[in-house]
Amino acid sequence: MNKAVRHLADGRRITYYDEGPRPLPRTAVDSRDLPEVTAVSEIRCDPLTGEQVVIAAHRQSRTYKPAADLCPLCPSSLGRPTEVPETDYDVVVFDNRFPSFSGEAGHADVVCFTSDHDSSFRELSPRRVCTVLEALADRTTELSARDGVALVFPFENRGEEIGVTLHHPHGQIYAYPFVPPRTERLLQAARTHRAEHGSELLADLLASERADGRRIVAEGRYWSAFVPPAAKWPVHVLVVPHRQVPDLAALTTPEREDFAELYLSVLRRCDALYDRPLPYVAGWQQAPVHRDRDLAWLHLELFSVRRAQDKLKYLAGSESAMAVWINDSTPEQIADRLRTAG
Known part of the structure; x- marks a missing residue:
């Protein structure tokens, strides 16, 4: 596996995990005019139970069920830049633009399993699943080294019935600042x-x-x-x-x-x-x-x-x-x- 770390127009990190025998240049530039990310999550403690509750009001404006040709997780194409500047990819991980956890309250990644919008995790090859695992393991190691991170949780939500709002095959990684219940x-x-x-x-x-x-x-x-x-x-x-x-x-x-x-x-x-x-x-x-x-x-x-x-x-x-x-x-x-x- 080859790993390449780059940055998006607003400074967020994006990492490509490629399966080829040699590293790819990954030189595409994010051409979008994006505002600086100002998302700030807050963690409050329920005084009755002691449970932690995350307040992330900025997520009200996140992307919601876009048409397939407007999917932000697909590769970029001529005249249509997305969250992934390259025109193709194997597995890619980037900082969530609308994170549930941010700042001192943790971190949130988006993980795209394939560039094929109409695919699913079930349709991945065994080799691609291994690449996904390598990406999740790599991010687990990196996030675990951050100050304040208590637990790293990779997961996938699939289907509108679960609440999925982006249909491109993807998952997320949450870096919690506390150990979940x-x-x-x-x-x-x-x-x-x-x-x-x-x-x-x-x-x-x-x-x-x-x-x-x-x-x-x-x-x-x-x-x-x-x-x-x-x-x-x-x-x-x-x-x-x-x-x-x-x-x-x-x-x-x-x-x-x-x-x-x-x-x-x-x-x-x-x-x-x-x-x-x-x-x-x-x-x-x-x-x-x-x-x-x-x-x-x-x-x-x-x-x-x-x-x-x-x-x-x-x-x-x-x-x-x-x-x-x-x-x-x-x-x-x-x-x-x-x-x-x-």
């Missing part, structure tokens, strides 16, 4: 399990799921995909490495290659469930930057709000107000449907 709960559960059993929680869960088999969706040499035994969502899958590592940067080349094959298989099964593209959120659970790295176990979590061909799961009172989940399907049924779809 879900990560804290995962770490506490791992800490308690280690104290009580002298072993790693996700190692024991993985061994149990592989031995049982009912909730396994797909298996590779270095990874397994399974539906969690208390799945919250109509489609809910964990993709877990067989070896404990804290983050993407710690994966070996064979592990990345095996993940690419396995994850593409999972995504094909997801799209085959209802014979249409499945809306989903897929996020990497990584270790905090400065603590508990021996407790954390890297894994990907994918979930979808689609519960039937023509039905979505909406968060009702119990889920939204009290965080007590109710699932209309058993985890075993979810896994069986995904295996059958494959």
Whole structure:
């Protein structure tokens, strides 16, 4: 992989990750007349719960469902400059123009998986998935070195049902200035399990799921995909490495290659469930930057709000107000449907 760092007209950084044998010049200049980025996020603490809430009022003016020929994530063309000055690219990462996190309140990247507007992550080649992983690992390392960053979270939102407003295949990377609540709960559960059993929680869960088999969706040499035994969502899958590592940067080349094959298989099964593209959120659970790295176990979590061909799961009172989940399907049924779809 070849890496080239450049800058956009307003000073934001853009990084090209290319797959060719030799570095490309990447000399295209951003010709747009852009104002200086003044986005400032604010973090407030809910006095009743202690939870952190991000205030990012500048995002009200972000790009919203543009026509395909006005997509800001496509490569630039004659007379139509975009966020990517070059006329083609493999994988590109740039500072978000409308970031959820900015300044002392963290950082937000946009990650474009391909220059093909009409493609999807499922349609990427295994090699391209590995390039995406390398880009995410590289940015995890760089962002983790920044003052004030507590955790790096790469993720992809797919589908209007999830809330996607740009249809070009892309994801994001959030650099949180605090450890998010879900990560804290995962770490506490791992800490308690280690104290009580002298072993790693996700190692024991993985061994149990592989031995049982009912909730396994797909298996590779270095990874397994399974539906969690208390799945919250109509489609809910964990993709877990067989070896404990804290983050993407710690994966070996064979592990990345095996993940690419396995994850593409999972995504094909997801799209085959209802014979249409499945809306989903897929996020990497990584270790905090400065603590508990021996407790954390890297894994990907994918979930979808689609519960039937023509039905979505909406968060009702119990889920939204009290965080007590109710699932209309058993985890075993979810896994069986995904295996059958494959």
